[in-house]
Amino acid sequence: MEVRVLFFARSRELAGASEATLSLQPGxxxxxxxxxxxxxxxxxxxxxxxxxxxxxxEYLAPGEAQPLKAGDEVAVIPPISGG
Incomplete structure (x- = not known):
């Protein structure tokens, strides 16, 4: 199954992309x-x-493990600072 991963802020810089598609095992x-x-x-x-x-x-609690299904969208959101 494939899920879409979005990268924001520093994670976007580190990944070198704003999004990616990952293939994972069902379940x-x-x-x-x-x-x-x-x-x-x-x-x-x-x-x-x-x-x-x-x-x-929907934000997940740290360490929370939710089941994924094909077509889900997961975002990686690092701390954001600003002034």
Whole structure:
């Protein structure tokens, strides 16, 4: 199954793209997505755990594992600072 991943702010800079499509095994979760993201975009490891994920425009709690289905949209959102 394929899911769409959106990158924002620093994650966009590190990934070198604003979005990507990842192929995952059916039944995968948002937690299982992370190793695939780091494999394809190893620079994202710079973020450590300083980011949140959203699934279909709903924020997930840190460490929360939600089931994914084909066509889902996951966003990687690092801390954003500004003034």
């Amino acid at each position: 995968s979760t948002t937690a299982a997505l992370m190793p695939h993201l780091l494999e394809q975009f190893p620079q994202l490891s710079e973020l450590g755990t300083s980011f949140v994920l959203s699934l279909n425009q």
